[in-house]
Amino acid sequence: MKTIHVHCPLCDFESSTVKISGVDRLIGGTHAFTLRFCDNCSMLYLDPRPDVESIPLLYPDSYRPYGYLRSRFRQIFRHIRLRIRAALIVTRLKPGGTILEIGCGDGELLAEMQRRSFKVKGIELNQAAAARAVQKYGFDIEVGTFTQAKLVNDSFDAIILYHVLEHLIDPLEVLKKLKKTLKCGAVLVIGTPNSDSLEARIFGNHWVGYDLPRHLFPFSEKKLVETLKNMGFKDIVTVHEIDTNSWMLSINWRLQASSGPGKKWLFRLLSPLFFFLVFPLALFQAVFRISGKIIVFARK
């Protein structure tokens, strides 16, 4: 894998300080990646980061959001979370408009939107995931990146990026193009890990929200809201999700780091106990607005 040095994506300042460093815990390997914060504006970013040609190597078909191996139990919880998320989003949209989701994966969230009488369109980089979405739901899916997509200005009532922004090499450019694509008064919905969260502080480089090296820009709530305000978005509201999943994954990564990957059985054995302990914590975080997952709504 080739890597390149980059400056702060928000202010282009050169000087930065190391925040954390760690290996790719999803795919494996020994290469240590470093997350730094800008000495000028405090934005977090991966530096050095994989170059454009190397980035697809970070997303094999087994990459979790593309829908690999889900036990029945996990599927049920995932579906409940999805329904809650869809309901949360829908309450902030005018009924019956057209929604674009960027990075729609196998189309689960768009399917929930369609069920609620919205017209939907998706853009997805992974061909296999896009094919599943088309086959399962018959969606209009464009395969490729948002930057490559040919979209008409002022054409969508809402655009959703759910855990996509932190993966992009040019988040500011994408946000600018998104703003043009939205109708006047339409809503941008961004779901992302929150690097100011309790979990980020507890787990450090084992926090799944950092997901080195796929997350190039782990935003905090403050930084994301500030960025959207500077771009002229209005009525910005943040919802803190009740998120047990990132706790469970982070505990798993921490256990694997201390006891070795051969001890996966330890996590499996203890996971019902962990889940029981983690749920009230996740609820506490959502209430006190320090959750590891946030959804930011902003109006054009």
Ligand SMILES: [Zn+2]
């Ligand atoms: Zn900066």
